[in-house]
Amino acid sequence: MFKRRGAKLATMVLTPVRNKLATAVVRRVEHRSFLQFTHNCEKQAFRKLQKSCVLFKIMDERIREQWDSNAEAFSGLIDGEGTPHHRKILNPCVEVLLGDVVGKKLLDAGSGEGYLARYYAKKGADVTAIDFSQRLIEASEQMSEKEGVTVDYRVDNVCYIESVPNVEFDIVLSNLVLLNVPLLNDAIHEFHRVLKAEGVLVFSIVHPAFNFFGPGSWEMGEKDPKTQRREGLHFKIDRYFEEEEYERYWKTREGEMFPEPISFFHRTLSTYFNSLSSAGFQLLAFAEPQPIDDDPFFDRESRIPFFAVFKAQKI
Ligand SMILES: C[S@@+](CC[C@H](N)C(=O)[O-])C[C@H]1O[C@@H](n2cnc3c(N)ncnc32)[C@H](O)[C@@H]1O
Numbered sequence: 001m002f003k004r005r006g007a008k009l010a011t012m013v014l015t016p017v018r019n020k021l022a023t024a025v026v027r028r029v030e031h032r033s034f035l036q037f038t039h040n041c042e043k044q045a046f047r048k049l050q051k052s053c054v055l056f057k058i059m060d061e062r063i064r065e066q067w068d069s070n071a072e073a074f075s076g077l078i079d080g081e082g083t084p085h086h087r088k089i090l091n092p093c094v095e096v097l098l099g100d101v102v103g104k105k106l107l108d109a110g111s112g113e114g115y116l117a118r119y120y121a122k123k124g125a126d127v128t129a130i131d132f133s134q135r136l137i138e139a140s141e142q143m144s145e146k147e148g149v150t151v152d153y154r155v156d157n158v159c160y161i162e163s164v165p166n167v168e169f170d171i172v173l174s175n176l177v178l179l180n181v182p183l184l185n186d187a188i189h190e191f192h193r194v195l196k197a198e199g200v201l202v203f204s205i206v207h208p209a210f211n212f213f214g215p216g217s218w219e220m221g222e223k224d225p226k227t228q229r230r231e232g233l234h235f236k237i238d239r240y241f242e243e244e245e246y247e248r249y250w251k252t253r254e255g256e257m258f259p260e261p262i263s264f265f266h267r268t269l270s271t272y273f274n275s276l277s278s279a280g281f282q283l284l285a286f287a288e289p290q291p292i293d294d295d296p297f298f299d300r301e302s303r304i305p306f307f308a309v310f311k312a313q314k315i
Contacts, residue, residue, distance in 0.1 A: 059182050060157070062263070064132050069260040071135035073252050075113040080143065082115060088298060090204055090307045091116075093289035094175060097202045097311045101125035104170040107194060108151075109158045109187075110177030114140030118149045120173070130156040130163065159186040164194045171195075174203040179264050182245070184271065188279045195314045201281060205272070207288060207308040214246065214266040215239045218300065232300035243267050272310065281312035 067074070077083060082091055094116075102124035108117040111129035113136060121127040129151050131137050137153050144151050154163045158174065159181055172191045181187050191201050210216055215238055221231035247261035276283060288305035291298040300306075 056182065060132075060159070063180065063182070066260045066262055067131075067133040068135045070250070070258045070262065071133055071139060073250070073256075073258045074136070075139045076252055077250065078113045078115055079253070080113075080115055084297070085301070085306060088293070088295065089289050089291050089301055090175075090309070092292050093287050093307070093309050094173070094202060094204060097285055097287065097309060098171060098173065098200075101171065105168065106171040106173060107164065107169045109161075109172055109174040109191065110180070111140060111153070112136055112175075114143055114151065114153065116173065116175055117151045117153075118144060118147055121149045121151050125171070128152040128154065128164070128169075130154045130158065130161065132157045158190060159183040161190045161194060166193055167196050168194050169196065170199050172199070172201045172203075174201070176204055176206070178203055178272075179205045179208075179267075180262065182263075182265060184265070184267060185275050185279070188275045188281070192279045192281060192314055197314060199314045200284070201276075201312045201314070202309065204307055204309040207305045208267060208269060208272075209237065209240060210235055210304045210306070211266065214264065215242065224296070227297045227299075229297060229299075232303070235304055241268060243271065269308070272308075276310065276312050280315055282315045283310065283312050285309075285311040287311075 078086075081087060098120070101120050104125050106120055106125040106127050108114070108120070108127060108129040111117045111131045114129055114131075117127045117129035117140065127150075129137075129140065130153075131140070132155060134155050137155050140151070140153050144153070156163045158177060172195055174187070174191065178184055178187060188201075191203075195201065206214075208214060212218055212235075216235055218235050219233040221233045223230045243266055245263055245265050247263050249261050250258045252258070273283065287309040289307055289309060290305070291302050294302070
């Protein structure tokens with residue numbers, strides 16, 4: 001009897017450990033071999049094959065599920081206007097780079113909760129917004145209805161946009177999305193395909209050289225009682241060239257953990273620049289925006305860039 005109980009106990013303790021280990025190994029193999037495959041699939045002919053690749057489908061589905069599960073928490077974090085980092089650092093820069101949007105056909109690719117789609121629709125753009133999370137698209141539709149703004153929302157994947165024909169848009173905006181997609185080149189090619197001649201792509205990412213979710217971290221000092229943030233002593237960076245996937249849990253404004261982790265893909269700046277030029281884009285501007293005022297809350301972000309923004313034109 002003791003033997004049977006012992007075996008049962010061992011199974012109870014060991015099974016979750018074994019499952020965790022197995023998941024970790026599968027993830028590692030999945031993403032290592034997938035990224036290797038991606039690097040070998042630069043040519044157009046291979047990209048079709050890549051999309052039908054089982055590994056890509058598994059990975060894509062896993063990432064889509066993360067966003068679906070996090071949809072409510074993410075919408076709460078955005079809260080119809082973006083976080084202070086978005087409002088005080090990123091969005092003003094993106095708006096300047098987009099220029100005049102009045103009367104322009106604008107695609108918001110990876111629109112999330114849709115606040116930027118609504119913002120630019122209110123400014124006079126004819127906006128289509130795509131996101132592969134059904135739940136985020138539903139939340140966006142509700143917000144649009146509430147605010148009385150017309151945006152054409154579609155569930156679609158930025159790496160293979162099925163709902164948009166060629167040469168359709170004047171502007172593609174993809175805000176903080178490309179660092180979440182496994183197939184960067186495919187997404188950039190798709191943006192090129194759906195843009196009209198001389199159309200403009202503006203996309204932003206968290207700056208990959210100083211991303212504390214990626215290859216770096218701040219050495220922190222004491223908490224500043226005024227800002228409630230810890231002082232940044234200096235930023236430590238390592239393994240910048242190792243392009244890989246990592247997962248992080250975000251927190252809500254109330255400090256609660258999101259239900260699922262989020263996948264990020266660390267890439268060097270040169271990977272982004274080269275992806276643009278190989279798809280047929282010409283770079284018009286590259287920005288590392290600084291906070292718009294000298295709010296001490298953003299001391300760290302005024303010393304090293306938090307975001308990077310690219311503006312490119314279809315040639
Ligand atoms: C960090 S959020 C940014 C959302 C929005 N652009 C914003 O600025 O608030 C990333 C968004 O990209 C979407 N996304 C990630 N990978 C995608 C893919 N392959 N196709 C379509 N949407 C994707 C996610 O569902 C999520 O809404």
